[in-house]
Amino acid sequence: MAGSGKTTFLQRLNSHLYSKHLPPYAINLDPACLKVPFGCNIDIRDSVNYKKVMQSYNLGPNGAIVTSLNLFSTKIDQVIDLISKKLSPSQLNEINQNNNQNNNQNNNQNSTENLKHIIIDTPGQIECFIWSASGSIITESFASTFPTVIAYVVDTPRNSSPTTFISNMLYACSILYKTKLPMIIVFNKTDIHDSTEIINWMTDFDLFQSALNNASSSNESTTSSGYMNSLVNSMSLMLEEFYSQLDVVSVSSYTGKGFDNVLAAIDNKVTEFNHYYKKERQQIIKQKKKDDLLKKEKNLSNLIKDLGINDNHNHNHKPEKSKINTDSVDVLSDYDNSDNDENSGWVDRDDDEPDYSPLNTQSTKLGSQKSLQKRYQDALNNSNHSNNKNQTEILNQMANYISKTQ
Numbered sequence: 001m002a003g004s005g006k007t008t009f010l011q012r013l014n015s016h017l018y019s020k021h022l023p024p025y026a027i028n029l030d031p032a033c034l035k036v037p038f039g040c041n042i043d044i045r046d047s048v049n050y051k052k053v054m055q056s057y058n059l060g061p062n063g064a065i066v067t068s069l070n071l072f073s074t075k076i077d078q079v080i081d082l083i084s085k086k087l088s089p090s091q092l093n094e095i096n097q098n099n100n101q102n103n104n105q106n107n108n109q110n111s112t113e114n115l116k117h118i119i120i121d122t123p124g125q126i127e128c129f130i131w132s133a134s135g136s137i138i139t140e141s142f143a144s145t146f147p148t149v150i151a152y153v154v155d156t157p158r159n160s161s162p163t164t165f166i167s168n169m170l171y172a173c174s175i176l177y178k179t180k181l182p183m184i185i186v187f188n189k190t191d192i193h194d195s196t197e198i199i200n201w202m203t204d205f206d207l208f209q210s211a212l213n214n215a216s217s218s219n220e221s222t223t224s225s226g227y228m229n230s231l232v233n234s235m236s237l238m239l240e241e242f243y244s245q246l247d248v249v250s251v252s253s254y255t256g257k258g259f260d261n262v263l264a265a266i267d268n269k270v271t272e273f274n275h276y277y278k279k280e281r282q283q284i285i286k287q288k289k290k291d292d293l294l295k296k297e298k299n300l301s302n303l304i305k306d307l308g309i310n311d312n313h314n315h316n317h318k319p320e321k322s323k324i325n326t327d328s329v330d331v332l333s334d335y336d337n338s339d340n341d342e343n344s345g346w347v348d349r350d351d352d353e354p355d356y357s358p359l360n361t362q363s364t365k366l367g368s369q370k371s372l373q374k375r376y377q378d379a380l381n382n383s384n385h386s387n388n389k390n391q392t393e394i395l396n397q398m399a400n401y402i403s404k405t406q
């Protein structure tokens with residue numbers, strides 16, 4: 001939340017880690033801030049000029065933050081590479097094993113650094129980072145390479161009213177479900193307001209309700225208080241499930257109180273990330289790869305159709321009967337007279353319609369980039385235009401171009 005003390009919190013966390021001889025890798029992603037009060041390894045302001053973005057694209061402050069982040073996100077792979085180079089070989093091995101990759105393994109055998117924490121400051125406006133495309137790209141890139149934890153910094157004095165508290169928790173809830181990453185709620189500024197009562201609201205519904213009643217009775221002039229109370233009450237009940245997924249810490253970035261608890265909570269959430277979240281992420285990435293391949297397959301079919309060349313891929317698409325295991329499950333088609341019925345219940349496709357059936361999607365036809373390349377070549381070889389040397393050459397060039405760009 002804007003002004004909750006994120007930058008001050010990171011400044012204190014940075015110095016706390018230094019005092020423990022665990023210097024972090026610090027990144028600033030807020031292009032609009034005037035000054036970063038801690039030493040940054042990567043600062044978005046070094047690569048993007050926020051004021052120029054505003055002028056060049058004729059944007060307001062928030063639009064310029066989003067555009068600056070968009071520009072920066074195009075280089076996020078380089079950022080990840082740079083950080084990977086700071087990792088020790090054993091850390092890198094662990095990451096590569098977890099990600100089933102072998103690349104980068106030998107790049108930094110000489111690295112003696114033992115980097116344990118990467119801290120990232122983000123713009124305060126939720127819509128600029130969490131709900132923007134570049135924000136998703138940046139968080140996804142980090143989360144698919146390193147264990148990633150979100151610290152949601154709450155301005156404790158400003159959240160002493162139950163209504164503001166619930167609105168803030170709804171914000172946090174939306175971030176948790178959007179990013180699908182483990183989250184720590186950090187109650188900041190406890191040097192000016194104690195957070196114990198607010199934290200108790202998260203576990204004790206009666207306490208929260210009496211605080212809400214007290215607040216509304218002291219503010220009787222508000223005509224909508226009845227509606228507001230019942231809404232806030234139901235929301236607090238709804239958020240119970242959300243609270244159970246959180247680690248909560250109270251800190252003062254001003255005095256430095258509570259930062260050992262922050263480190264303990266981070267360790268706890270990293271373990272949680274490795275146990276639960278990573279599996280889910282890998283599933284998502286796998287599904288995304290499958291969807292991408294399907295999309296490429298569809299685009300290829302459309303291209304081949306547009307070029308007017310023959311593609312044997314879409315013919316003979318009916319699955320072989322022997323491949324369908326009908327022994328274990330009774331299906332309607334069991335009652336069909338399959339000998340008399342030519343199609344055995346399979347609907348004929350148009351000649352030019354690509355086959356997206358599950359059987360086909362799992363086959364080797366969609367298995368790799370190579371198979372797509374082969375399909376181009378086969379289609380070109382079968383082309384009616386094969387006699388025309390020039391045209392085939394052009395088609396070959398196009399096929400090469402497309403396979404490179406995919």
Ligand SMILES: Nc1nc2c(ncn2[C@@H]2O[C@H](COP(=O)(O)OP(=O)(O)OP(=O)(O)O)[C@@H](O)[C@H]2O)c(=O)[nH]1
Nearest residue numbers: 001002003004005006007008124188189252253254
């Ligand atoms: N008393 C007190 N003040 C704090 C604490 N943490 C931050 N502040 C003050 O809160 C104000 C906002 O802090 P920032 O760190 O700039 O907040 P931010 O969330 O990074 O702000 P944006 O990036 O603009 O959203 C500053 O005046 C800080 O000095 C704290 O623990 N105690």
